[in-house]
Every structure is written in C-alpha cells, then in structure tokens.
Amino acid sequence: MIDTTGTHHVRLTVTDIARSRAFYGDVLGFPIAAESPGSPDDPVVRNDPMQLFGGVVFQANGMLLGLRPVAPATDRFDADRVGLDHLSFTVPSRDDLVAAAARLAAAGIEHGEITEMADFGIAILAFFDPDGIHLELTSPL
Incomplete structure (x- = not known):
C-alpha cells in the first residue's frame, strides 16, 4: 500500500x-x-x-x-459517468446539519432531508452546486 x-x-x-x-x-x-x-x-x-x-x-x-x-x-455534471460521484464534507454534529440546511434554504439552495444512516454511524444532508455536482455534509450520529 x-x-x-x-x-x-x-x-x-x-x-x-x-x-x-x-x-x-x-x-x-x-x-x-x-x-x-x-x-x-x-x-x-x-x-x-x-x-x-x-x-x-x-x-x-x-x-x-x-x-x-x-x-x-452548457455542460452539466453527471454522477453516472466515470469520475466523481459526489463529494462529502464532514461537520461536527447533527445540529450542524440542521444549521446548514437552514443556511442552504435561506440562500435558495434546494437540499434533501437529513438522512440518518445508523448502520454507518452517520447522518447526511445532500445538495448540488451550481453545476449540478452532488455534494453532501456528513456528521457522526
């Protein structure tokens, strides 16, 4: 390695x-x-x-x-093509995901719901940048 x-x-x-x-x-x-x-x-x-x-x-x-x-x-990102699927940034807590969702909403940025993935010990908040690149914020549960 x-x-x-x-x-x-x-x-x-x-x-x-x-x-x-x-x-x-x-x-x-x-x-x-x-x-x-x-x-x-x-x-x-x-x-x-x-x-x-x-x-x-x-x-x-x-x-x-x-x-x-x-x-x-005219180009747009496509997660189903070879290359990047998404990029995830870590935040300290689930409360930070809640605050981030409010910040995104205030800026007019569509986002998903906070999703808890208990088997992995994380919660995620998904959204897209202006070119359609799939981004996530991830916190520990």
Missing part, C-alpha cells in the same frame, strides 16, 4: 467561476486560500497550473478545494 497521510486537495471543473466562487465562498462559507491573478478567458491562464487555471482554491475542512473554470457553459 502507498503510505498516504490524507487528502491534500480536490479540484472541480466548473462552468462559471464567479457563480461557483459565490456558492462555495458565500453560501458554504469556505475561505479563499488562493485565487488566480489572471482571467479564465485567457487561454494561457486556463492552461497554467501556476495561475490556478484561472480558478480559485478554498480551504475546506482541512483540505484544499479548487475550482477550475474550463467547462463549456
């Missing part, structure tokens, strides 16, 4: 950096760790990892979450 010490970062491909930046920053409240100084409309920036591909990186639950704005505006 390769000896890893955790997840360093996840980068999501998005269609509209301003919309996604507002969702992850304003709605979910993730602080920005780094942001591209260049425009994602510039092909050189969009292909340069040192310029974060024109995107932004958030600090999220002890890991980095990057957004790369290179998908066509």
